[in-house]
Amino acid sequence: MAMYDYRGEIIHKRVLVIDDYSEFRYSVKKMLQSFGITDIDDVGDGDEAIEKMALKPYDIILCDYNLGEGKRDGQQILEEAKHRELLLYSSIFIMITAENTMAMVMGAMEYKPDDYLTKPFTKDALKSRIDKIMERKKEFEAIDKAVYHKDFLTAINICNERINNKPKNIFDYLRWKAQLCVMVGDYDEAKKIYEEVLIVRKIPWATLGLGKVLYLKAKFSDAIPLFKELIAENKTLMEAYDWLSKSYEELGESKEAQTVLMNASEISPKAILRQKSLAQIAMKNKDLNVAEKSLKAAVNLGKKSCFKSPTDYTGLANIYISRKRPDKALDILGDSRSTFTNNPEANLQAAVVEGLAYKEMGKPEAAQHALDEATQIFDFIKGSVSAEASMDVAKAFFALGDADKGNKIMENIIKNNHDNEKVIKMAEEVFNGANLHDEGMKIISDTKQEIVKVNNDGVALVQKGRLKDAIEFFEKAAAGLPDNKIINANAAQANIMYMQKYGKSERLMLQTRTYLEQIRKVDPSYAKYQGLLSMYQLLVSKQ
Amino acid sequence: MSIESDGPQIEFSSILASSVHEMKNSLSMLINYLDSVIEHFEQDKSSEVKLLSQLQYNAKHVNNNLMQLLALYRLENAMYSLNLGYNPIVELVEDLIAQNKTLMDYKGITLDVDIDNDLYWFFDKDLLGGSLNSIINNSFKYTKDLIRISAYEADGYLNICIEDNGTGYPEHMLQDGKNQGKSISFKTGNTGLGLYFSSMVARCHKNREREGFITLNNSGTYGGGCFCISLP
Incomplete structure (x- = not known):
């Protein structure tokens, strides 16, 4: 008797099974084959899984959470796959766990699997689960697709349409819509949704959402009690700790912020990003012991994570230098170089800190040699280095007494981030740390003014209707300021306005796309970006 | 060594x-x-x-x-941390059935499900699923050949009931049930843990001033044991 007729589209799915037990993989493959699926791959560990996913797009991934001591776990695989965009927006990722009460401890919202499945499961249970997720994916496909393309406004519109029909699962749509509103910076609308949901039911995601919105609206003291309440009721709701800590930090209570993250790291020690935040705040508090401990944790966890970064190594090296142990600093920098081969930014950071270590050792020649290497790499990759890494380089030049080179690097950072308060504040701190307060403030204000003037000149051309001149003007400006979102946004706008008036041209469309892509890289939540994207898409759809 | x-x-x-x-x-x-x-x-x-x-x-x-x-x-x-979501009850029960289908087919147990497709409620899927799974597995042992799962809303509570046509719960268990599983006797058989777990799951579900609870009785539709979990 054929109990199940598994025709239909499931048979065309490409499936990857990840489990360290080959018998288990075999038994799951049998189940999948009984559904009529033929394209099934299976692997025993995370490294292989990532390799497979990079080569082939899978529709369904069944991944065991626990893949053995010292190996990458299921959550790390999911994070890497999402981070490297190896998953299709339609892919289904099911995490297989041994217990059913661990879900919340694991990851942040953006790194959640589509569902969890507890071992053991029967083939009926597996089929039923896959069917349900496929159904849900189909229902949310249009939204997922828009989000995948960072077109948040379209996604919000779809949510609105669905919410108007008052579906049974209206809370799913409200949750989505509120999150999207946060992404496009419409905090008031998001706040309204969370408050309305909370009237119906006190539900953790809504409380957390409300807290985040209050934080983003800079109402830190209002946000804090919400996060505290969440933690009191849900000790393992890790996101609440992160936001509570950030709120304290904004209020200047960095000791409190550190305590919160230390508590969180005790509960969930494997969260690498939190270890990095903890190290940062501990450095700010001059608590070198905690900073060292969490950076070591970050370096170790990083060996199996896509979130490994050279700054963890250089951070640790800097601690060793301030402890008068430059030898240990050189060791860890050597590790960094062998971990991040072919990564010029990592080599740049390592070279810079090596310079500092040699200086501490009283070897000025070796120090100069390291800095020469750093200068060479920096000139070669300038423009693609993050503000954070560039500042490290500048700091090293200041420390070694080469203020000219340091100032030049700082100027470049400020040019590309003239409207980014956080970066400007970090720049101020760098100048202060180098005892260059007055000179630094002058560089900051001059550079900001220069960029504001450039931008204003361009905008003036647009306002006078000299669109062709504006396009040319912004083209030059954007070429020199690739990471400046305001310049790129105005450049895109000039192009769009021109095409709205005189019709589309292939060259301008392509250029506009490049500007938009630049903004997306820097800040996809930038309110103006979303508006420009809709205008651009309107042009695309026009004949 | x-x-x-x-x-x-x-x-x-x-x-x-x-x-x-x-x-x-x-x-x-x-x-x-x-x-x-x-x-x-x-x-x-x-x-x-x-x-x-x-x-x-x-x-x-x-x-x-x-x-x-x-x-x-x-x-x-x-x-x-309670993972509270607004979920359809039917889905939860379908999962439960899929997980136990082979066994029910083999034992020749007929299942009677009475749940409105539109019935949604706030609950933690994993915890409630675990509770129902342990209760239904207990019913497999005691039922003659029939199990009924029903769910309905009443007075601001969601009630899910599992009943069978076996001999029903013994008197001492009905008494224990009244104590909300706080004094379940583990000497009396293998039902203790499942009921204790279920009452913990029920109590975790709170809405404003109210919290969930379980009830045991023998007056179900088929004369056997009837377990109900009620969530605010």
């Missing part, structure tokens, strides 16, 4: 979690193979094959108990 004992202190919870993980890998294999063997002998009603189904039932029982122990450990040590 002596065993080194001055290594880092490992927490009991992680020993528990990793041992359960290992045990469950073996159990998973056992249960999955049994499923396919039983399916293979579907038409065969000989007593040897009946033994296999008995074996499967017991393996599942061990598995359920392991999961409940771990869940209880986490709940009592505040290591679990």
Whole structure:
């Protein structure tokens, strides 16, 4: 008797099974084959899984959470796959766990699997689960697709349409819509949704959402009690700790912020990003012991994570230098170089800190040699280095007494981030740390003014209707300021306005796309970006 | 040779979690193979094959108990956060049925499900699913040939009931049930853990001033035992 007729589209799915037990993989493959699926791959560990996913797009991934001591776990695989965009927006990722009460401890919202499945499961249970997720994916496909393309406004519109029909699962749509509103910076609308949901039911995601919105609206003291309440009721709701800590930090209570993250790291020690935040705040508090401990944790966890970064190594090296142990600093920098081969930014950071270590050792020649290497790499990759890494380089030049080179690097950072308060504040701190307060403030204000003037000149051309001149003007400006979102946004706008008036041209469309892509890289939540994207898409759809 | 004992202190919870993980890998294999063997002998009603189904039932029982122990450990040590979602009851029950279909088919148990497709409620899927699974597995043992699952909303509570046409709960268990599982006697059989777990799950679900509870009685539609879990 054929109990199940598994025709239909499931048979065309490409499936990857990840489990360290080959018998288990075999038994799951049998189940999948009984559904009529033929394209099934299976692997025993995370490294292989990532390799497979990079080569082939899978529709369904069944991944065991626990893949053995010292190996990458299921959550790390999911994070890497999402981070490297190896998953299709339609892919289904099911995490297989041994217990059913661990879900919340694991990851942040953006790194959640589509569902969890507890071992053991029967083939009926597996089929039923896959069917349900496929159904849900189909229902949310249009939204997922828009989000995948960072077109948040379209996604919000779809949510609105669905919410108007008052579906049974209206809370799913409200949750989505509120999150999207946060992404496009419409905090008031998001706040309204969370408050309305909370009237119906006190539900953790809504409380957390409300807290985040209050934080983003800079109402830190209002946000804090919400996060505290969440933690009191849900000790393992890790996101609440992160936001509570950030709120304290904004209020200047960095000791409190550190305590919160230390508590969180005790509960969930494997969260690498939190270890990095903890190290940062501990450095700010001059608590070198905690900073060292969490950076070591970050370096170790990083060996199996896509979130490994050279700054963890250089951070640790800097601690060793301030402890008068430059030898240990050189060791860890050597590790960094062998971990991040072919990564010029990592080599740049390592070279810079090596310079500092040699200086501490009283070897000025070796120090100069390291800095020469750093200068060479920096000139070669300038423009693609993050503000954070560039500042490290500048700091090293200041420390070694080469203020000219340091100032030049700082100027470049400020040019590309003239409207980014956080970066400007970090720049101020760098100048202060180098005892260059007055000179630094002058560089900051001059550079900001220069960029504001450039931008204003361009905008003036647009306002006078000299669109062709504006396009040319912004083209030059954007070429020199690739990471400046305001310049790129105005450049895109000039192009769009021109095409709205005189019709589309292939060259301008392509250029506009490049500007938009630049903004997306820097800040996809930038309110103006979303508006420009809709205008651009309107042009695309026009004949 | 002596065993080194001055290594880092490992927490009991992680020993528990990793041992359960290992045990469950073996159990998973056992249960999955049994499923396919039983399916293979579907038409065969000989007593040897009946033994296999008995074996499967017991393996599942061990598995359920392991999961409940771990869940209880986490709940009592505040290591679990309620994952409250607004979910359809039908989906939860469909999962439950899929998980137990082979066994029910083999035992010849008829299932009567009375749940409105539009019935949604706020609950933690994993916890409630675990509770219902342990209760329905208990019913397999005591029912004659029928199990009824129903769900409805009344007075601001969601009620899910599982009843059977067996002999019903013994008197001392009905008494224990009134105490909300706080004094379940573990000497009286294997139902204790499942009921204790269910009452913990119920109590975790709170809405404003009210919290969930379980009830046991014998006045169900079919005269057997009737378990209800009510969530605000």
